[in-house]
Amino acid sequence: MSQQIPGLPDMTYIDREKRTFLDQIYFWEITRGILITTKHFFRNMAKWLTFRKGGVVILYPEEMRPDYSQNNRGRHILVQRSDGSPRCVACKMCATNCPAECITIVAEESDDSNIQKRPKVFEIDVSRCIFCGFCVEACPVDAIRMAPTTEELAGYNRFRMIYDKKTLMTWKPTVNDDVVHGYNP
Amino acid sequence: MEEVKITVDGKELTVAKGTLLIDACEANGIYIPRFCYHKHLTKSGNCRMCLVKIEKTPKPQPSCMTPVADGMIVHTRTPEIDAMRKAMLEFVLINHPLDCPICDKAGECMLQDQYMEFSGDKSRFNETKVAKEKLYHFSDRILYDAERCITCSRCVRFTSEVSKTNKLGLVLRGDSSYVSLAPGDTFDDPYSDCVTDICPVGALTSKQFRFKERVWNLHKTPSICAGCSRGCNISIETKDNQVYRVRPIENEHVNKSWMCNFGRDYYVHPTAERLTSQRSKKNDLDYNTFIKEVTPIFKENGAKMAFIVSSHATNEELALAKQLADVIGVKDIFTKSDREWKEDSGEVKEDDILITADKTPNLAGVKKTFTKAKDISTLTVSPFTHAFVWGVNASVKDLTKLKLIVLSTERDVVSDKADYLIAGQTPAEKHGSFTNIDGLVQPFRRAIRGEQNTSDLQFFVDVLKTLGETPLGRTVDEVRAAL
Numbered sequence: 001m002s003q004q005i006p007g008l009p010d011m012t013y014i015d016r017e018k019r020t021f022l023d024q025i026y027f028w029e030i031t032r033g034i035l036i037t038t039k040h041f042f043r044n045m046a047k048w049l050t051f052r053k054g055g056v057v058i059l060y061p062e063e064m065r066p067d068y069s070q071n072n073r074g075r076h077i078l079v080q081r082s083d084g085s086p087r088c089v090a091c092k093m094c095a096t097n098c099p100a101e102c103i104t105i106v107a108e109e110s111d112d113s114n115i116q117k118r119p120k121v122f123e124i125d126v127s128r129c130i131f132c133g134f135c136v137e138a139c140p141v142d143a144i145r146m147a148p149t150t151e152e153l154a155g156y157n158r159f160r161m162i163y164d165k166k167t168l169m170t171w172k173p174t175v176n177d178d179v180v181h182g183y184n185p
Numbered sequence: 186m187e188e189v190k191i192t193v194d195g196k197e198l199t200v201a202k203g204t205l206l207i208d209a210c211e212a213n214g215i216y217i218p219r220f221c222y223h224k225h226l227t228k229s230g231n232c233r234m235c236l237v238k239i240e241k242t243p244k245p246q247p248s249c250m251t252p253v254a255d256g257m258i259v260h261t262r263t264p265e266i267d268a269m270r271k272a273m274l275e276f277v278l279i280n281h282p283l284d285c286p287i288c289d290k291a292g293e294c295m296l297q298d299q300y301m302e303f304s305g306d307k308s309r310f311n312e313t314k315v316a317k318e319k320l321y322h323f324s325d326r327i328l329y330d331a332e333r334c335i336t337c338s339r340c341v342r343f344t345s346e347v348s349k350t351n352k353l354g355l356v357l358r359g360d361s362s363y364v365s366l367a368p369g370d371t372f373d374d375p376y377s378d379c380v381t382d383i384c385p386v387g388a389l390t391s392k393q394f395r396f397k398e399r400v401w402n403l404h405k406t407p408s409i410c411a412g413c414s415r416g417c418n419i420s421i422e423t424k425d426n427q428v429y430r431v432r433p434i435e436n437e438h439v440n441k442s443w444m445c446n447f448g449r450d451y452y453v454h455p456t457a458e459r460l461t462s463q464r465s466k467k468n469d470l471d472y473n474t475f476i477k478e479v480t481p482i483f484k485e486n487g488a489k490m491a492f493i494v495s496s497h498a499t500n501e502e503l504a505l506a507k508q509l510a511d512v513i514g515v516k517d518i519f520t521k522s523d524r525e526w527k528e529d530s531g532e533v534k535e536d537d538i539l540i541t542a543d544k545t546p547n548l549a550g551v552k553k554t555f556t557k558a559k560d561i562s563t564l565t566v567s568p569f570t571h572a573f574v575w576g577v578n579a580s581v582k583d584l585t586k587l588k589l590i591v592l593s594t595e596r597d598v599v600s601d602k603a604d605y606l607i608a609g610q611t612p613a614e615k616h617g618s619f620t621n622i623d624g625l626v627q628p629f630r631r632a633i634r635g636e637q638n639t640s641d642l643q644f645f646v647d648v649l650k651t652l653g654e655t656p657l658g659r660t661v662d663e664v665r666a667a668l
Binding site for chain 2: 107117
């Protein structure tokens with residue numbers, strides 16, 4: 001027996017103790033699932049035949065999606081100063097805010113007395129990262145951002161998924177010194 | 186003591202006459218914000234954060250300068266007082282550089298805390314901030330950032346009243362004012378690191394701790410300093426089993442709010458070469474075999490054994506050692522000081538502030554437990570065939586000619602020649618209690634985990650058990666309860 005719960009959106013909930021025989025064999029539910037799949041199959045085929053978008057899946061990794069949102073939270077970027085040093089001051093706000101605890105930072109004294117502090121080690125374990133973007137929100141100096149694209153985040157082993165400072169800085173979607181694309185709430 | 190009745194925020198308090206209002210409030214759980222006030226320094230009343238409304242006075246009064254009077258009615262959180270504190274913070278923050286991301290004080294900064302509680306406003310200051318010296322090297326331990334300084338003068342009062350070196354002073358006026366040394370001078374004060382603790386902002390920071398770790402990541406364990414026999418109350422701050430820094434904890438009867446620089450280095454940079462396992466003369470042994478081999482030696486040679494006790498041992502370990510000595514019939518027990526002052530170390534030998542001449546934490550406890558013990562200087566090796574050496578620095582002529590059982594933490598001449606050697610634990614790695622120079626017994630808990638070392642206490646427990654005796658207790662708490 002399914003029942004409608006008042007005050008909640010138009011959804012039905014199944015009371016396990018009051019199921020009828022028809023409910024218990026799940027025949028109708030299975031059929032309904034197949035019908036949904038079939039519906040999408042024919043709809044996609046119609047799109048494909050008429051050359052419309054969304055027809056078939058993207059053939060990753062040969063093909064990449066061209067239409068990531070600018071606000072999509074993908075791969076991390078360490079933003080650079082114009083001289084190529086990281087803008088990061090190793091304050092560890094991102095590491096503190098990170099719910100997955102995947103950021104490791106070791107600070108050191110900078111040669112530049114105006115900067116004073118810089119990261120000696122900056123590692124993000126993307127195998128542990130949940131891509132929540134809290135590190136970007138926490139950063140007081142806009143030193144960490146997330147690129148919209150998510151390609152090539154996979155790795156053959158876990159250790160290759162720990163991205164160090166160099167890896168995070170090779171990726172430079174910089175237009176000029178101040179404008180950096182990517183997720184920045 | 187005469188007592189007076191005052192009313193603070195509608196709460197009736199009975200306090201001793203002459204108490205300062207800020208102390209009276211704090212003792213009764215009402216926190217008044219402050220920058221320049223410090224419990225163990227003279228009051229200067231310059232920061233104006235502790236102003237409170239006292240009825241029948243025309244203006245708000247600084248609570249750190251006002252002694253309580255009978256019938257005083259005080260309000261600490263009226264709208265006017267809050268607005269005034271907000272304005273005070275705005276003044277302080279005008280020239281404050283907002284270095285919080287790179288400031289080592291961030292997280293325990295009084296300015297941050299009070300901003301969050303009383304202000305929370307955005308800055309209205311559009312002009313240029315006053316630029317000052319950012320990296321003023323006071324000494325090889327202390328770094329001063331003049332921009333962050335709020336000129337509360339706590340550090341100045343500390344050097345003039347507590348350490349009595351009068352090294353620091355405030356120079357210039359108004360927004361140009363900053364803390365300075367005399368020209369060409371360095372801040373070489375044996376208590377200099379205390380100014381980094383009392384600095385309410387990050388103006389004075391320790392070079393030792395600079396950029397090592399953010400303070401909120403540190404785990405703080407209250408402990409007792411083992412650097413000398415004063416027994417200063419300290420907080421050992423660790424992360425991932427590594428000591429990052431040591432700070433004093435307030436204790437009115439021992440160290441007030443201070444500790445010496447040596448005590449900080451003692452935990453952060455241990456210099457000695459640590460021993461990590463147990464061995465006989467020929468080969469490494471596992472712990473159980475070691476106990477099995479050592480126990481008969483204790484049993485058979487008790488009367489001919491020189492029993493040398495460590496002054497780094499806790500009272501609980503000493504009680505078990507005494508039980509062992511009684512069981513095996515040791516006649517001669519010797520005390521030694523595990524660490525002695527060396528002239529070339531640059532360490533202060535003794536002063537009338539905190540540092541004592543006895544450089545180990547528990548010599549008083551040793552003398553209290555082993556009342557008949559003699560000093561190690563009276564030890565001659567001729568009547569003995571065996572020696573049990575506990576701890577380091579057993580400097581006795583020909584001691585290595587005896588058969589030696591050594592329980593120690595560090596490698597030295599004696600442990601190299603030992604027939605049986607077992608590694609112990611340093612004070613930061615064990616639970617226990619120390620008796621300080623004034624006879625005050627202070628318990629402490631473990632701050633870091635030692636590298637697979639058996640605790641000294643466990644060693645005595647296991648030897649006693651193998652001898653067929655019932656030890657006083659198997660854990661620190663059991664022994665403490667038995668004492």
